[in-house]
Amino acid sequence: MTSAALRPLRAEDADELARLEALVEPTPWTAKDFLDVLKNDWRGRVLEADDGSVAAWAVVMPNLDEAELLTIGVRPDLQGRGLGRAMLDEVLRLIDGENRICCHLEVRESNLRAIRLYETSGFVRVGLRKNYYRTADGRENAVLMRRENGGASC
Numbered sequence: 808m809t810s811a812a813l814r815p816l817r818a819e820d821a822d823e824l825a826r827l828e829a830l831v832e833p834t835p836w837t838a839k840d841f842l843d844v845l846k847n848d849w850r851g852r853v854l855e856a857d858d859g860s861v862a863a864w865a866v867v868m869p870n871l872d873e874a875e876l877l878t879i880g881v882r883p884d885l886q887g888r889g890l891g892r893a894m895l896d897e898v899l900r901l902i903d904g905e906n907r908i909c910c911h912l913e914v915r916e917s918n919l920r921a922i923r924l925y926e927t928s929g930f931v932r933v934g935l936r937k938n939y940y941r942t943a944d945g946r947e948n949a950v951l952m953r954r955e956n957g958g959a960s961c
């Protein structure tokens with residue numbers, strides 16, 4: 808995987824991204840959600856595998872001088888090989904380059920892999936939303952996390 812494989816999200820990715828999201832997310836984004844990223848001028852990034860197929864993706868929503876990481880995922884057969892970290896590094900570079908003072912996100916409390924990834928990339932826990940997400944047999948909490956750019960506070 809090379810840095811040349813990282814590129815902006817395109818309209819023609821929408822169906823494939825929706826298919827992949829459904830494999831990794833309990834409440835997946837739809838193709839329309841991905842098309843709305845372009846319509847709203849949010850930041851979408853795709854990491855291509857060597858054969859040109861989608862390996863990983865992420866979407867960031869700018870919000871005044873802050874940003875929110877809305878979704879990030881890696882194709883199931885390619886997880887655990889550093890692609891999630893590469894994707895997160897890319898969007899954090901993007902956010903820092905736009906001088907956004909911080910980045911927020913929400914993550915399921917049970918998603919220890921993602922939480923570990925975020926914590927090792929500078930995110931800290933700043934709150935908890937009780938029973939925020941649906942699960943197969945009930946509800947679970949959302950952990951709220953924030954990473955500050957250059958030590959600024961928000």
Ligand SMILES: CC(C)(COP(=O)(O)OP(=O)(O)OC[C@H]1O[C@@H](n2cnc3c(N)ncnc32)[C@H](O)[C@@H]1OP(=O)(O)O)[C@@H](O)C(=O)NCCC(=O)NCCS
Pocket residue numbers: 831832879880881882885886887888889890891892893913914915918919920921923924927
């Ligand atoms: C979460 C996700 C994006 C991580 O991507 P990945 O490519 O699998 O992860 P990476 O190989 O880049 O590993 C990144 C870090 O995750 C953590 N991690 C990876 N595998 C882990 C595991 N089995 N248990 C705990 N932590 C783990 C480690 O901190 C790792 O960093 P390290 O390799 O420096 O130790 C990916 O697994 C995914 O798509 N999961 C389903 C969708 C999802 O949960 N998205 C986030 C919603 S908030």
